[in-house]
Amino acid sequence: MEKRVVVGLSGGVDSSTAAYLLKEQGFEVIGVTLKLSDVDECNIDKQVCCSTKDILDAKKVASFLGIQHYVIDWQDIFREKVIQYFIEGYKAGLTPNPCSICNRDVKTGLLAKFAKKVLKADFLATGHYIKTDVHFGQKVLKRGKDTQKDQSYFLALVEREVIDMLIFPLGDYTKEEVRSIAEKNKIPVSQKSESFEICFTAGKTPEEYFKSLNIPLKEGKIVHISGKVLGRHKGLEAYTVGQRKGLSVSWKEPLYVIEKNPENNLLIVGEKDYLLTDKVVAKDFNFLVPIEKWENVSVQGRYKQKPVEIESFDYKEDSITFYFKEKQYKFAPGQILAVYQNDILLGGGIIERSI
Template identity: 40%
Template structure:
């Protein structure tokens, strides 16, 4: 007789199904571990220490350190599961923090959460899950994975659009996705907090993490200066028309689309249009010059059924997100002699190199993630109007 699938889509009774629960110490991951334990799964809790917890014990809005590790351990004890804390600090520094600093110094605006998921959390933690003989690795992300009927699983937007974290998980590989499970993808945060209270976890009202975990109070420039002393060069703030409007203390202190904090006196509102790290130059201009219709990508991760080499000549109708806070927008995925290209159906503002462009099947609430990549800096000539100093580029 065929064994029916359990709630994790695995053909085993829950008691015979080993699950590693990634426990950050927050409400979401704690609820996941407790729910799975209540359903009778063989649950092992694992918490990663990602940076010096001594500096973060009393800092609200962080994760993976100090108080959070204590909270994860306390929840594991309360629900009666084994719990391990792994020191991944050196891995996290090499794979995430160092790359974060290098990207900012190159004039990009990176997303360390994507890199953390891609490397430490999923690659390394999944390796550990396999060593422990686990059938699945469960996390508290708000995203949905489903069996596609092909022997693989697909990644879909969460039921709660306000909490959907699919943007941050586009770099998950197919091998990783097949082992991952996301039990919270079909509910909202209010329901999760209610479950935490019902399960008696003692953290139902714990605030969500807000900042990048290793950046106190959002002051990322201070962290980069500490990691790379003297690496940030002062330079000029230049208008598109070639006028030098002022000076800056380093391109790492700016991001494309920024308006406030430029320290300029001008008759019109000015926005950061481009960061030129090679020439230590911040290029500014009017808001209409922020509009982008074409995006090029690097480090593409593809989860679609159709091979990228098999894209039709006319391209593929998709939807894309260029910021985590924006809804997917209609676009066309193309391939030419220079590689992959996204053609947007309408102008998108604030498209910043280093950020992610995530590709979906459509703009609907239940859209599947097809993949994504890191946004490349466009050529100067693509700015509208073209800058007066474009010929000065090396």
């Protein structure tokens, strides 16, 4: 009896090729497309996912492949789980990562449970560039073959119970190879450009997005780390830790955002060396591999960041402090800290602070 797999069919070349490969391998393939927002256009020349056009493209692909296809409207869930998280995070002075939260609570985590319970699927497949393997006596996620496209970082918060149901047909391919497969087999979206932006902001900066929602930004003081007031900021939502451009203040040396202080509505700035730290703290940690099995640990504080080697780590209650082998520039609080052992994803948490 052939295994049934639900494919998260976004209407892009990656998920469409994943569905094609699975059908070729003999799976019973069902395409599911999620309608998550009503954003159809980007205010810059970049593609966003989850638009009406994407849904229509997904329908074309499903028809071309001869597979069942469902469109599920989860806009309310997405608004509650992801958009509100994004808004509240920025208002709290953080730099939230909505894509990782979406994977945990909607696109991967919730869809896997829906596929199993409602569609009686054995697996959920996506077009992520991720590998799976068996280590430590369990299924694990690993970095994809294409190091420029590896997306394991975004799945660091997905629950352990979901991992066993996930398969990634593109893990052993490069983006060029995937596009070539799509073109060779005349998949309708083979020439479609990639999506780059956060889907619901339509290419807007956080500042622009908040203004579009009529959420006022509260101006405040820009303060040098020495205590000297240098000017006024537009609202803490417009800045992130490590930012240099757009501060609009004068100083004898280039200044960077060192910290955001939402309690007093202060933007703390200083010279680049003030960004250096020897540790980072992550909370709400999601263990994909038990901590007692960790060795040779490295961490990644943003997508495509070069992994940072860890000297040691200290787990207390709900947080883990990671001590760097060499000082690093601060990671932005609110971002995801993904933890690896070589190319194996061990888990992840939300960055609380870089001290």
